Amino acid sequence: MWLAGSLNGAARPAIAPLAITCALLLPVLVIHAGGLSTLRLGDDSAAGLGVRVQRTRISVLIADLIGQFAFDSRYPVGVVTGAIGAPFLVFLLIRMNRSGGSL
Numbered sequence: 001m002w003l004a005g006s007l008n009g010a011a012r013p014a015i016a017p018l019a020i021t022c023a024l025l026l027p028v029l030v031i032h033a034g035g036l037s038t039l040r041l042g043d044d045s046a047a048g049l050g051v052r053v054q055r056t057r058i059s060v061l062i063a064d065l066i067g068q069f070a071f072d073s074r075y076p077v078g079v080v081t082g083a084i085g086a087p088f089l090v091f092l093l094i095r096m097n098r099s100g101g102s103l
Helices: 012-039 043-048 053-069 077-099
Strands: none
Touching: 012 043, 012 053, 012 077, 043 053
8 A cells, every 4th residue: 555655545643653754854855865866976976076975974874764763663665755756746747847848
C-alpha cells in the first residue's frame, strides 16, 4: 500500500509520524539540495565548486539518522521519496505549464 503511493487503507496514527518527519527534514533537504547534486561529481570537484563537503555530509547523515530512528516505526525509503517527490513533481509540472516549455 505505502510503496504503491496510496494512503487509502492507512490509519491517521500511521500517517502522523511520516508527516512530522517530512516536515522536520524537508528544510535540511532544501538547504543542501544543490550541494547534494554537486557531491555526485566527487569530493574534490564539489569542494572546488564551493560546496562545504564535510558540513553537507554531516548534515545529511544527521537528517538520515533522525528520519530512521526518531520514531518507533520505520518507513521504507519509497514512502519518504513519495511524500517529498510528489509535491516536487507537481511544482515542476506547474512551472512547465506556466512557461509553456519543457522542464
